Structure formats: C-alpha cells, structure tokens
Amino acid sequence: MDPRALPPRLVIDPSLPPEISVELRSTPHILRKARSGARMDTTKNPAVLFILPGFLAMLGLMTGMEGLLIAGMGVGLIVLIRWMAMDSTYRSTRRKLSLAQVHANYYVIPEDLDYPCQMLLRRAQNAVDAIMASRVHKDGLIDSIENQVSLPEEIWQIAQRLRRLSSMHSEHGKLVPRELPPGLEDAFKPYSSALDAAWTSLSRRVRHLEKYAKQVIKADRVYHAHRRLEALAAKTPEYQQLIADTVRDDLAHQRIRELADQAAHVRKLFEESILQARQAAGELIRSPLT
Known part of the structure; x- marks a missing residue:
C-alpha cells in the first residue's frame, strides 16, 4: 500500500x-x-x-x-x-x-481528525521521516540537533491545529443548513472563510516541510554520489597511469583533465545541495506555527 x-x-x-x-x-x-x-x-x-x-x-x-x-x-x-x-x-x-x-490534550490520534486532515498530517509525517532517515542528517551535514528538536515540535503544532480544525469542521457541518434561505448566504460566509483560511495556512505549512524534505533527499543523492566518487578519487593515480600508458599523450592529458573536472563538478553539486537544504530549513524555522 x-x-x-x-x-x-x-x-x-x-x-x-x-x-x-x-x-x-x-x-x-x-x-x-x-x-x-x-x-x-x-x-x-x-x-x-x-x-x-x-x-x-x-x-x-x-x-x-x-x-x-x-x-x-x-x-x-x-x-x-x-x-x-x-x-x-x-x-x-x-x-x-x-x-x-x-493527558487528553497532549496527544492526537487518527480518530481525532477527518479524512482531509488525516491525509495532511500524514504528508507532514512522511516529510519528517524522509529528513530524519537521510544520510546527510545522520552524518550531521545539516543541522541534525535542530531537526531533532524543531521537527517533532512542528508535527505536534500541525497535529493539534488539525484536530481543532476537524472538530470545527464537524460542528460547522451540523450548524449550517444544506440549503440556506435566500439572502442569508453572506451571513454564513465569514465562518466558512475562516475554516478555509485555517486549512490554507496549514496546507502551506506542510508544503514547506515537503520542500525541505525534497532538498534533503536531493542532497542525499548527491552525497551518495560524492562518497562513491571519493572512493574512486583514492584510485585516481591508477586511472591516470592507465590512461598515460595506453593512450596517446594529447588524448591522455584530456582524459586526465576530465577526471579532475568531474570530481570538482560533483563536489560543487554536493555543496550546493547541502546549502539549499539548509536554506529550506531556515525558511521553515523563520515562520513557525508556534
């Protein structure tokens, strides 16, 4: 599933x-x-x-x-x-x-939420799972301590707001008639708009989390390639010698330069992806729900 x-x-x-x-x-x-x-x-x-x-x-x-x-x-x-x-x-x-x-106010269970709120909370949890499971997090290449503190708090803030929103959705559905009398639509509209605004805000918050997770996943992929490249870098002299021994001099110099350029390119990609992940985390922290 x-x-x-x-x-x-x-x-x-x-x-x-x-x-x-x-x-x-x-x-x-x-x-x-x-x-x-x-x-x-x-x-x-x-x-x-x-x-x-x-x-x-x-x-x-x-x-x-x-x-x-x-x-x-x-x-x-x-x-x-x-x-x-x-x-x-x-x-x-x-x-x-x-x-x-x-401690009834200190936990949120799935049954507290309606289906849309359940799915939104699950998206937030999936994003945090991806961040915490990443190699760049485990190896401390992004702010692992901040993640361990701020991300559980972020999930909690989202969860308890979704619980409140679900409760008010249910109450709103019971109080507002399905067919409003003519001329009363505008009287009920501010209440529906308030619920919509809360949903929009929480959805935006989850998208911020998902953006951070995507940057971390991207950094993870480049980091994986970077580690493989480091293992190959240790063998660079062997590759250089192989080229020098088997290829004409001009072509040999070109291949050797390509090896060096490729290593530099992957390292640059890795550094940029880590920077982007940190920037995404910074955006998340600068606009907390708390």
Missing part, C-alpha cells in the same frame, strides 16, 4: 516527560477509549467468584465428605489465582486509562 494513503500515526506533545510519552505510545487502544469517554466498570464484586468454592467447602464440612471439602478448597485456590491475575490487569488498565484522560 502507498504509505501516503495510510492514516497518520499517533502524535504526542514532545514537551511531555519521556516516561509518560512511552506509556501513552504503548497503549493506543487505551487512548481511543479515553477519547471516547470510556470508564472502567467498578460495580463488579469479586466476592461473587468465591460463592461456588465456598459452598462446596461448607457442604463438605457439614456432611463430613472430604472429597467435597478438598474440591472446594482446590476450586477456591484456582479462583483466587485467576482473580489476582484479573485484578492486576484491571488495575493496570485503570491506571493507563486515567493517565490517558489526564
């Missing part, structure tokens, strides 16, 4: 403490429960589980039947072990649900 068609991933506020982020990220189903307003059932009485083993044990004592007494104690032990395991799971789930509810 085309990754561009996939729903966006969970987005968590990067300012949250790491231990909370890890906890939230590990239980997406709990986040969905919290968002839907689910509550843990506290009406169950664990004492009900022990009715049968207790009855068997009591009957065994009253009738003197050791078999029933042993059976009641055995069933009781099994029930106790299962209850302890279920209670531990219950308490863990309740704790995670409580954590998700307390």
Whole structure:
C-alpha cells in the first residue's frame, strides 16, 4: 500500500516527560477509549467468584465428605489465582486509562481528525521521516540537533491545529443548513472563510516541510554520489597511469583533465545541495506555527 494513503500515526506533545510519552505510545487502544469517554466498570464484586468454592467447602464440612471439602478448597485456590491475575490487569488498565484522560490534550490520534486532515498530517509525517532517515542528517551535514528538536515540535503544532480544525469542521457541518434561505448566504460566509483560511495556512505549512524534505533527499543523492566518487578519487593515480600508458599523450592529458573536472563538478553539486537544504530549513524555522 502507498504509505501516503495510510492514516497518520499517533502524535504526542514532545514537551511531555519521556516516561509518560512511552506509556501513552504503548497503549493506543487505551487512548481511543479515553477519547471516547470510556470508564472502567467498578460495580463488579469479586466476592461473587468465591460463592461456588465456598459452598462446596461448607457442604463438605457439614456432611463430613472430604472429597467435597478438598474440591472446594482446590476450586477456591484456582479462583483466587485467576482473580489476582484479573485484578492486576484491571488495575493496570485503570491506571493507563486515567493517565490517558489526564493527558487528553497532549496527544492526537487518527480518530481525532477527518479524512482531509488525516491525509495532511500524514504528508507532514512522511516529510519528517524522509529528513530524519537521510544520510546527510545522520552524518550531521545539516543541522541534525535542530531537526531533532524543531521537527517533532512542528508535527505536534500541525497535529493539534488539525484536530481543532476537524472538530470545527464537524460542528460547522451540523450548524449550517444544506440549503440556506435566500439572502442569508453572506451571513454564513465569514465562518466558512475562516475554516478555509485555517486549512490554507496549514496546507502551506506542510508544503514547506515537503520542500525541505525534497532538498534533503536531493542532497542525499548527491552525497551518495560524492562518497562513491571519493572512493574512486583514492584510485585516481591508477586511472591516470592507465590512461598515460595506453593512450596517446594529447588524448591522455584530456582524459586526465576530465577526471579532475568531474570530481570538482560533483563536489560543487554536493555543496550546493547541502546549502539549499539548509536554506529550506531556515525558511521553515523563520515562520513557525508556534
């Protein structure tokens, strides 16, 4: 499946403490429960589980039947072990649900967004993925530290604005009649225009991210060629000697100059692509959503 068609991933506020982020990220189903307003059932009485083993044990004592007494104690032990395991799971789930509810404003799940907003957020995430996976980023040829700080924050700012926009889109659709009475179109227009303006602004922001990613990918390709060329450059004397030994002098000088010119050209392309990637990053940082 085309990754561009996939729903966006969970987005968590990067300012949250790491231990909370890890906890939230590990239980997406709990986040969905919290968002839907689910509550843990506290009406169950664990004492009900022990009715049968207790009855068997009591009957065994009253009738003197050791078999029933042993059976009641055995069933009781099994029930106790299962209850302890279920209670531990219950308490863990309740704790995670409580954590998700307390931090409800610090994460955005795909279900928070309508389809257009989901696709826009996914585009932003894909752009950041391409930047972070690039060799020029990993090798520190662009501002890797700035990327690690600013790009997660950028995704978070886009995600929470898209969540708000999706909510207002839904509300707007419910409030505005499909067929407006004559003469009232202009009264509703400013509200629709406000939503359109917010969408346009966020779309432009994502395009800036994609522009930066394209420059990084371009730099990556040239960097890859540059590294291959450096490996060949170490063997330049061998190539020069081969040409000098096998080609007429005039032609040999020309081929040797071509080798040097080609190396210089690729290096220039590499330096220009790195500069363009840095400029694209600068444009992104100079106009933050924050």
